Amino acid sequence: MSTTTKSKTVSRRIDQAARSAHHLHALAHDARSAIGRNGAQAASKLESLRDSFQNGKKAAVTKVKSAATAVRAQAARVDKTIRAKPHQSLGIAAGAGLVAGYLISRRRSSAS
DSSP states (O other), rough: OOHHHHHHHHHHHHHHHHHHHHHHHHHHHHHHHHHEEEEEHHHHHHHHHHHHHHHHHHHHHHHHHHHHHHHHHHHHHHHHHHHHHHHHHHHHHHHHHHHHHHHHHHHHHHHH
């Protein structure tokens, strides 16, 4: 699996975790609304929402842990590569910095 593919996988997992967190926020909002409407009905709805919240929380934690593990593994591979070929890595970083600087300077000059 290439570095780009792994980076996309990590990015996808982080996006999934963010969507899960957003879903949890929506569930909490639904719970507050249910409590405000009707006490008797709210208890049943709240129980269901609490279960959904717990399931969502578990899913989000699992996805975040999975993404963190993938990021750590990728960082270890990058570190190993940099240590194996420091001069080549330095050249690539310098080249990337020059390209980024050029693109940023073009953006600033066209915005003025």
